Amino acid sequence: MANLEVEICGLRFRNPILPAAGPPGRDGKRLVQCLEGGAGGLVTKTISTTAAQVPMPHMAEIRGGFLNTELWSELPPERWLEREYPIAREAADRAGVPLIISLGYTAQEISELAPKLRPFADGLELSTHYLGEDPRPMIEAIAAAKDAVDIPVFVKMSPLGREMRAAAQVAEEAGADGIVAINSFGPCLAIDVETGLPLMGSREGYGWLSGRALKPLALRCVFDIARTVDLPIFGVGGVASGEDAIEMFMVGASAVQVCTAAILRGPSIFGRIVEQMDRWLDEHGYQSVEEIKGLTIKRLRERTFHTHSIPPLLDVDRCTGCGLCEISCFYDAIVVMDKKAVLDEDLCFGCGLCVTRCPPGALMMPQR
Known part of the structure; x- marks a missing residue:
């Protein structure tokens, strides 16, 4: 049996498969279910200073992928502080795993929220999904988080046309402790051919793409970031099996987050991915998941x-x-x-x- 434990910025995860910020971690109850399903740590759904007004409908499975207009948490921060975070914290302590709390978006919002979250969090994940291409808001958000807390700060990046290597360098220089890559891609569009209307209920019908269709893009982004900065990377995007997670490690990820597969298959997917990873590593003669980290980067240098x-x-x-x-x-x-x-x-x-x-x-x- 291979060693699947990983340590990132002093946080020890019992295995490297975590929920990504989204519906699988939408409240304390679901976070407990993630742990029961085999997750190696926890990541909560992103919150901001107000509850999100989510367009309806806002999720749809499409051929080869998934669309959403999820925004951030539909629960107000007061609800998280009073109820959801205490449930998640107790469950994480009982399982002996870290709890990473996701929040956004501006420096002002993060300055307001981060101190309130600190009693519950082992790390913070900053979403940059709505900050656009200008790097200054991301730099300011990182500075606000680092000023407010004494725990690791990870920055989640969106593939919005941004040159990922340059963005990762900016995040590293601004003091980020790690990178989470990537968020969903968009805007995208899917149509219900019976009604002629978009599947998503947003004003223009647009949604954001995740699931299997996103994996090649996610792998490329993680690969580029890993060759550019000396920071741990949580690989996110299209992971639904042990081999998907193995690919993420090979391009340089230190851990993997799963969202769409958990939505479609339930929280037991975390444990299944872990079991499949363990079996693959055993069959290929590896003692630890750390042995395959960055393998693609090395092999590509050797390829003619x-x-x-x-x-x-x-x-x-x-x-x-x-x-x-x-x-x-x-x-x-x-x-x-x-x-x-x-x-x-x-x-x-x-x-x-x-x-x-x-x-x-x-x-x-x-x-x-």
């Missing part, structure tokens, strides 16, 4: 860039003859004959698509 064709390796014994490779090969390099794939290496362009489409894993790109 090329523009010539390198055909995949074909394990005929594993081939089931499903034909997906043949359907998608526009170079006529692979066909199924007698229920087995046959590869013509001279025709192969080396695009790699067949490898990613092969259900039994009979095709593999050679290491280079």
